[in-house]
Amino acid sequence: AQPGAVEPVAAPMRNLTWGQLNFLHTTDTHGWLGGHFQEPQYSADWGDYISFTHQMRKLADDKGSDLLLVDTGDRVEGNGLFDASTPKGLYQYDIYAQQDVDIICTGNHELYQHYSIEREHNTTLPNFKENYVASNLDYVDPETGNRSPMAQRFRRFKTKNQGLDIIAFGFIFDFIGNANNSAVQRVEDTVKEKWFLDVLKEKPDVFVVTGHVGLRMEEFEVIFKAMRQANWHTPIVFFGGHAHVRDARRFDSMSVALASGRYMETVGWMSVDGLKKTGDVETEASPTFTRTYIDNNVLGMYHHTGLDESSFHTDKGREVTKMIDSARKELELDRRFGCAPRDYWMSRARFNEDGNIYKLLMDEVFPDIIVNEDRRNESRLAIMNTGGIRFDIFKGAFTRDTTYIVSPFVSEFRYVPDVPYEIARRIIGILNDGSRIWASPLLQSEIFHVDNDVPPRPNKFMSAPEQQAHPELKRDAADNLVKKLLTSSAGLPPPEKPEYMAEPQRDGQTPLRSQPDLIAGYTTKDDFGDDGDDTVHEPLEFYYQANAFQSDINFPPNHKEKPETVDVVFIDFIQPWIIPALKFSGGDYSDKDVLKYMEGTFTSKLAEWVGENWQGDC
Numbered sequence: 001a002q003p004g005a006v007e008p009v010a011a012p013m014r015n016l017t018w019g020q021l022n023f024l025h026t027t028d029t030h031g032w033l034g035g036h037f038q039e040p041q042y043s044a045d046w047g048d049y050i051s052f053t054h055q056m057r058k059l060a061d062d063k064g065s066d067l068l069l070v071d072t073g074d075r076v077e078g079n080g081l082f083d084a085s086t087p088k089g090l091y092q093y094d095i096y097a098q099q100d101v102d103i104i105c106t107g108n109h110e111l112y113q114h115y116s117i118e119r120e121h122n123t124t125l126p127n128f129k130e131n132y133v134a135s136n137l138d139y140v141d142p143e144t145g146n147r148s149p150m151a152q153r154f155r156r157f158k159t160k161n162q163g164l165d166i167i168a169f170g171f172i173f174d175f176i177g178n179a180n181n182s183a184v185q186r187v188e189d190t191v192k193e194k195w196f197l198d199v200l201k202e203k204p205d206v207f208v209v210t211g212h213v214g215l216r217m218e219e220f221e222v223i224f225k226a227m228r229q230a231n232w233h234t235p236i237v238f239f240g241g242h243a244h245v246r247d248a249r250r251f252d253s254m255s256v257a258l259a260s261g262r263y264m265e266t267v268g269w270m271s272v273d274g275l276k277k278t279g280d281v282e283t284e285a286s287p288t289f290t291r292t293y294i295d296n297n298v299l300g301m302y303h304h305t306g307l308d309e310s311s312f313h314t315d316k317g318r319e320v321t322k323m324i325d326s327a328r329k330e331l332e333l334d335r336r337f338g339c340a341p342r343d344y345w346m347s348r349a350r351f352n353e354d355g356n357i358y359k360l361l362m363d364e365v366f367p368d369i370i371v372n373e374d375r376r377n378e379s380r381l382a383i384m385n386t387g388g389i390r391f392d393i394f395k396g397a398f399t400r401d402t403t404y405i406v407s408p409f410v411s412e413f414r415y416v417p418d419v420p421y422e423i424a425r426r427i428i429g430i431l432n433d434g435s436r437i438w439a440s441p442l443l444q445s446e447i448f449h450v451d452n453d454v455p456p457r458p459n460k461f462m463s464a465p466e467q468q469a470h471p472e473l474k475r476d477a478a479d480n481l482v483k484k485l486l487t488s489s490a491g492l493p494p495p496e497k498p499e500y501m502a503e504p505q506r507d508g509q510t511p512l513r514s515q516p517d518l519i520a521g522y523t524t525k526d527d528f529g530d531d532g533d534d535t536v537h538e539p540l541e542f543y544y545q546a547n548a549f550q551s552d553i554n555f556p557p558n559h560k561e562k563p564e565t566v567d568v569v570f571i572d573f574i575q576p577w578i579i580p581a582l583k584f585s586g587g588d589y590s591d592k593d594v595l596k597y598m599e600g601t602f603t604s605k606l607a608e609w610v611g612e613n614w615q616g617d618c
C-alpha cells in the first residue's frame with residue numbers, strides 16, 4: 001500500500017472457492033490506482049493488485065485450473081492520479097498498463113471527452129492489443145470522419161492450463177453522451193448484426209461477455225436473450241460495471257453475471273466448475289458458479305494467497321507501487337488545501353441533515369462561489385445534480401487529491417437570465433420528480449418537442465450511480481415527495497421529512513451488530529445470497545438522495561417576498577434536463593437562451609472555497 005495510507009486491520013474472512021475457470025474482475029476504478037488513504041479496508045494499490053494476481057496465477061497453475069483477469073471500463077476520471085495532471089492521465093495510463101488484463105473493454109468515462117477517446121485509441125488499445133474488445137463501439141477519425149471498430153468485436157482464445165476455448169465480447173451500454181470522435185451502437189442493433197450471429201454459431205467452451213453495463217440494465221438482458229436464442233448450451237459468464245455496486249445475477253442455470261463495485265474498493269472473484277472442454281464426449285456442461293467480493297487490502301490478499309508480508313509482494317508489484325508514489329509526489333496530491341471539520345456523506349446522512357455533503361454545498365459553498373460580478377445583485381437559483389459529487393469528504397486533511405475525488409469533472413456553470421420566479425421555482429421539483437414523466441415518449445414529443453428518435457433520458461441519471469442502481473423499492477415514496485415538491489411554494493424540498501428519507505436503507509442487508517469488532521462496509525445481497533463479501537462487515541447506512549439540489553442566493557431578506565425574476569444558474573451536465581423542466585414549468589426556453597455564468601469549473605471553485613473557509617488544524 002502507499003506510504004501514508006492507514007493500515008488495514010484483520011477482520012473475519014470468508015474463503016474463495018476455486019473452480020476450473022476463475023476470474024478476477026475490476027471495474028469503475030476511476031483512477032484510484034493508489035488505493036484509499038483514509039479507508040484502510042480499501043488501501044491496497046495497483047502494485048499490490050499486481051502482486052496478488054501474480055500469486056493467484058501461480059496458485060491456478062499449481063491447481064491445473066485457469067485464471068483470467070477482466071476489466072470493464074471507467075478507468076479514468078475520479079482521482080487526482082488521473083485528473084490532476086496536464087494532460088489528464090499523464091501517469092495513469094502507464095501505471096494501469098503494468099497489469100496483464102486478459103479481457104478489457106470501454107466505459108462511458110473513457111468517452112465523455114474527445115481527449116480521453118484519443119488516449120483510449122492511441123494508448124490503451126496498443127497497450128492491451130488483442131485483449132481489448134469493443135463489440136458496439138467505433139472510433140471516428142477526427143480528420144477524415146472515417147468510422148472503424150474501436151477494437152476487435154470479439155476475442156477468441158484458449159486458456160493457459162486447460163486449453164478452454166473462450167469467446168469474449170466487450171460491450172458498453174447505450175451511452176449517448178460521448179464526444180464525436182466515437183460512436184456507440186445500440187446493443188439491440190448490435191446483436192442483430194451478422195458478425196455477432198455468426199459468432200454465436202460457434203461452440204466455445206464458455207462465452208465471456210464483458211460490458212460496461214449494470215447487471216440489472218436492459219442491455220445485458222438483450223444480449224443474454226439474443227445469445228440464448230442462437231445457442232442454448234454454452235455457459236455464459238457476464239462481467240458488468242457502471243452501477244458502482246457489488247452484485248451478482250443469475251440469468252439461467254448456465255449463465256451468471258458479476259459486478260465488482262467501484263474505485264478499487266472491490267476485486268471481484270468468479271469461479272466456474274463443471275465445464276465441458278471441446279472434444280469431450282458430447283454431453284452438456286452443467287456448470288456451477290461462485291462469486292466473492294474481495295475487499296481491496298493486503299491483509300485480505302495475504303489471506304487468499306496463504307502468504308504474508310515477507311512472501312506476498314513481487315518485484316513488479318513493488319515497482320508499480322513506487323511508480324504511483326512518485327506520480328503522486330509529482331502531482332502534489334497530498335498538498336493540503338484545508339481541514340474538513342467533520343465527515344460529509346453522500347448517502348450515509350439524510351439529504352437535509354448536518355453532515356450531508358449536498359447540504360454543505362447548498363447552505364455554505366454555493367452562496368459563496370456562485371457569483372458573476374456583473375449580476376451579483378440579481379437573485380439566483382443555483383442548481384447542481386447530486387451525481388456530480390463522487391465521494392464523501394472525511395474529517396481531516398482536504399488535499400489536492402480530495403478535490404478530484406469529490407469532483408473530478410470539468411463541468412462549468414451556465415445560466416438562463418431573468419426567468420420569472422413563478423416558472424423558475426418549479427424546476428427543482430421537476431428534476432426530482434419520482435414519477436415516470438421523464439420516461440414518457442409522449443411527454444417528450446408533446447411537451448418538450450423532442451424528436452421521438454431521441455431516447456428519453458430518465459432524470460435519475462442526474463443522481464449518483466450507486467443510487468441509480470438501488471432497487472426501485474422507493475418509487476411510491478418518491479412519488480409522494482414529488483407531489484409535495486410540485487405543490488410547495490419555494491420549489492425546495494419541503495421542511496417536513498419525506499417518508500423515504502426517514503429511515504436508512506440497508507440494501508436489504510442483515511444487521512450484523514451482534515459482532516462488535518466489525519468494520520462498517522459492504523454487506524451485499526445478490527442472486528446468490530448474502531455471503532458474497534470476503535470480509536464480514538457491519539452494514540453501512542444508505543439514505544436516498546434527491547437527483548438535484550438548489551441554493552436560493554441573494555433573495556430578499558424577508559422570506560415572504562419573492563423576486564420577480566431570477567437567474568437560473570446550473571452545472572452544464574444537467575442542461576438536457578433544465579431546458580425541458582423550464583418548458584414543463586411554462587417557460588418557452590431553448591438551448592439558445594443559455595449563457596456561460598462565470599469562469600472556472602466547480603472543481604476549482606470548491607478547492608478555493610476550502611482554502612478560504614477550512615483553515616483549522618488537522
Ligand SMILES: Nc1ccn([C@@H]2O[C@H](COP(=O)(O)O)[C@@H](O)[C@H]2O)c(=O)n1
Pocket residue numbers: 074108109242243244385386387388389409410411460461462463464465573
Ligand atoms: N460530467 C459529468 C459526468 C457524469 N456525471 C454523473 O455521473 C453519472 C455517471 O457515472 P458513472 O461513473 O456510472 O458513469 C451520471 O449519471 C451523473 O450523475 C456528472 O454529474 N457529470
